[in-house]
Amino acid sequence: MCGITGIMAPEIGGVDQSTLRKMTATIAHRGPDGDGFYFGQKVGLGHRRLSIIDIEGGQQPMACESRQVILTYNGEVYNFQSLRRELEAEGYQFSTHSDTEVLLKSYLAWGKDCVNRLRGMFAFAIWDNRSQELFMARDRLGIKPFYYTELSDGTFLFGSELKALLAHDAVRRKLRIDALEDYLMLGYVPDPKSLVEGVHTLPPAYTLVRNANTGNMQSSCYWAPDIIPSANSVVDEGELVERLEEAVKLRMIADVPLGAFLSGGVDSSAVVGLMSRNNDDAVETCAIGSDDDDFDESGYAQSIADHFGTHHRLRLASANDGFLLDRMAQVYDEPFADLSALPTYRVCGLAREKVKVALSGDGGDELFAGYRRHRFHMLEENLRGHIPLGLRRLIFKPLGTLYPKMDRAPQFLRAKSTFEALARTSAEAYCHSVSKTPDRDRYRLHTDRMKKKLAGYHPHDLFTKIADEVKGADELSTIQYIDLKTYLPGDILTKVDRASMAHSLEVRVPILDHKFVEYAMRINPASRIVEGEGKHVFKKALEGFVPNETLYRSKQGFMVPAVNWLRDELLPELRDLEKSETLADTGLIDMNGVKEMIEEHVTEVRDHHTTLWSLLTLDRSLRHLGLSV
Template sequence: MCGIAGVMHLAPEGHPDKDTLAMMNDIQQHRGPDAGDYFFDGPVGLAHRRLSIIDLEGSPQPMLSADKRACVVFNGEIYNFKQLHQELAAKGYQFNTHGDTETILNAYLEWGDECVHKLRGMFAFAIWDMEKQRLFMARDRMGIKPFFYSLLPTGEFVFGSELKVLTQHPAFDRTLRDTTIEDYFTFGYVPEPYTVYQNSYKLPPGHTLVIERGQTSLPQAKEYWDVPTQWEQPLSAEEVQEQLIDRLKEAVDIRLVADVPLGAFLSGGVDSSGVVALMSQLQSDPVNTCAIGFDVKAFNETEFAQMVADRYQTNHRVETVSQNDFDLIDKLAFLYDEPYADSSAMPTYRVCQLARKHVTVALSGDGGDELFAGYRRYNMHQHEDRVRNMLPLGLRQPLFGPLGRLYPKLDWAPKFLRAKTTFQSMAMDTVQGYHNSMSILRADERAKLFSGEFTQRLNGYSSLQVFQRYAERVKHLDPVKIAQYLDMKTYLVGDILTKVDRASMAHSLEVRVPILDHKFVEWAFKTPTSHNLQDGIGKYSFKKSLEPHLPHDVLYRKKMGFAVPLADWFRGPLKQRLYDGLLSRQMTESGYFNKKQLQKLIDDHVTGLRDNSAPLWTLMMFESFMRQQLR
């Protein structure tokens, strides 16, 4: 796992500034503390920070091909590199190292841009082809590894593993993109392919990008893979039961290759427990596992993690975090580079910190909920859509629309009475309804929060367009499958994988994600919703397959999530920070917000009238971003 960076002058006479590239590379030293080096050729400068995992003494980067035609910088792991090595060696390609980096180079020389189809793993890389004077870039299929880029006013194309790499360039444009502010206050993150800055982008998962000398504008990224949404026939329940464990075990097995200590996160949830169970069956030594607990029982899952650790006799380490562990707020704003509002980033940061004390590589269970319909919201979405199918939109809108507007937001009431969002969603179509239920601040709440000036600048733009762009591809699928697909394209990459990448790399820890192996995803997404959601139980097919491997209490207990007690913080130790930060001059004079609504959100929460913890956290992280990144 590493950090990459680069500069390419598009004008014929341009050459990269070495000091600027060094500054860009140094800011991501946490991603690769073991080594750092540079390559310069005409208009191009490439930089790399290395975290040594495989071929510890060899495989330096930037790496030149044996014929000196191409040079690569690469972040990630290619799990089938040994097979590719053999195939390419048989074709006459020379190898001077024993790692996966040189395999990418020779694969590019043999297959050109189509080399990405040969690679199985997580990756973000850039290859400078000296013969063709072109820069070829690619990101893995699921978006596990990040890739940011921008075309600067100076005519320089810049890229890096983190957005802070780009912002180190003195010519970087820090103007914020208005539409991504709307997106952020909907989702809590900035969805691909945009960043919070006007002229910088994220290379979307499963895409490549080519830029050549002499170009004057950014080219379009090209998609080479997507989650398959067309199949001849779905998997039967018997096929899932017969094949799931063997297929997942193979995805786990290829991720156990490392020349450094390796372990796994063990939260006590189904996904991480399943990964640990299969790891234990694949290696003779006990698995190194780690878990974070909280000193408040409602947020603590360590007893379930301990069940799995005891069953498989793992080397298990647990650390308890205080419920008042809120010192990370400003550090998180620095790590994530743009507004990011998933509060579980705090315990994720802590569990990565714990893991790095003992291992350099950790396997995680991320992806199971999106792939097998594990989130409770999928069950609710399915129920809502059944009502939609019974009542045409012409009836639902006049029936549920007024209810959604007039029904109070009863945060203090039992769950069955908290129906405002549901009423609103019932007056909408499937995609609009799911968007509404996924929103941190719903459309009506954002309208109150934003200033009139900012609303005018948005010119009718709505974050719903993010969902609609992807939903068009899967309108032939059932509502739950549509929601799963939307989550894979947005929430999984923009929130979950972003959270884990920044939190882990802050501690120079590599995290591997076997459930998101693309071959496993291609097979598993064919599991029908009827097998995944049964009797209100999500991930049913996944859990049934794991029954021989995990305790019943781990498989079928109520899902807890990796939560922190925000509501209590904002009525106690963080109350004053709320008032000071959210009502600061920087926020109130930014032009984005209605000051009276900011005041009301805080007051209603502090007095106990509402639970506004999610929007308040979203605002607090935005304020921290503004204060640190826009100085």
């Protein structure tokens, strides 16, 4: 695991070495074990290394024997040993034992098609002096990040994190308005946008080629999961576990200490159990609990640790962690409103005390429909399928407007969101269900200037576009596909990558092995949610291996009690937010709306904790980034 940077200059000798070194230094946390540089006539490549495989070899940037092809790479190719054998059979020779050299020679052997042979997580750039092209790629699920931009003079920049690009003095720090609206609704900025105008992310499963002579760029998608169910609707539960076990075993290859995160939920328990079954020694596991009993899952994690005989460590999160808000702005660069970012940051720090690599259980909810919103959406779909959209809008839109928002009422009386969802298309409704700040509240934050600049833009446009990619697929698979394209890379994987890399910790996600994803997404959707229970087929497959009390308890989630923190320990932060010059100076955020929401939350009239947390992180990120409008 590492950090990468690069500059392609429009003219020979145009690469500023000091600037590239400065860019690379900003991401030293991603690779504290050393740095390396390549400086050519038009291209410079930078690298920070976190040594995991072949600690003595594998230094980067790595060049082939002719020095005509040079690689800078962040990630792990888990099938590098089998690829090496294949390449050796074709006559290629190796001087290291690293996956880096395997990736480099895969490109020499198979060209740009090499990405189709890689099984792992990666973001890399290969400078091919023969064709004068820079070839860049990101892994299929978006586990590893890749930012890029082109300056007004034709200079091209890339890096693992936004901060690396912003280290270049010529990058214009201008706020992208539609990305801000995406953030306010979703709590993250989705690919391929960033909050900075002109800076983009390479989407998952995409390659990008830029020619040094012409400046032309071409991007293409090289993979998408097939979500049409297999003809065989009967799931072989033994095969499911075997496939996951293979993915886990591949990710246990390391030349450094290795452990796992253990929340006590289904997914992390399955991963830890399979690690334990394939490890002679006790697996190192760790968890973050809460000092609020309503949010504490540490007892479940300890139970699984005892069951599989792991060496388990625990720390507690508390309102005192609120001081990390400023640190989060530095870690994530862009605003990031996932409430579990704080405990994730803490658990990564705890893990790094003992290990350099940790496996996580991320991805199970996306693959097997484990979120509550999946179940609710399917219930709504039953009604949407029987009433035409025009009639639904006529009936439910007024009801959604008139029905009061009753946060403290029993669940069956909280119908406002359901009415609002039923007045929308399926994709629009799903966007509404995942929103941190739904339309009714977000519009209270818009100034006239914001409305004018948005010019009718709505974040659900992205969800509609993605749903159209799989038009004709069943409703459940469609929203899971949307998750794979938006929430998974934009929220879950971003959260883990930045939090782990801030501690120089590599995190591997076996459930998101692309071969396992392809298998899981073709399982009959009727077996994912059964009688209102999500992840049914996954849980059934794990029976007898993971205790039933873990498999069938209610899902709690890796969260913090922010609703209470913001009425108590973090109330001073809200009072400062009321007076935020950073937000006010944008001219985009209605500060009267902010003040009204704070008062409603503090007096318990409404629960606005997700919106207020989003605004707190936005305030700090804008200060950190120094963006203009």
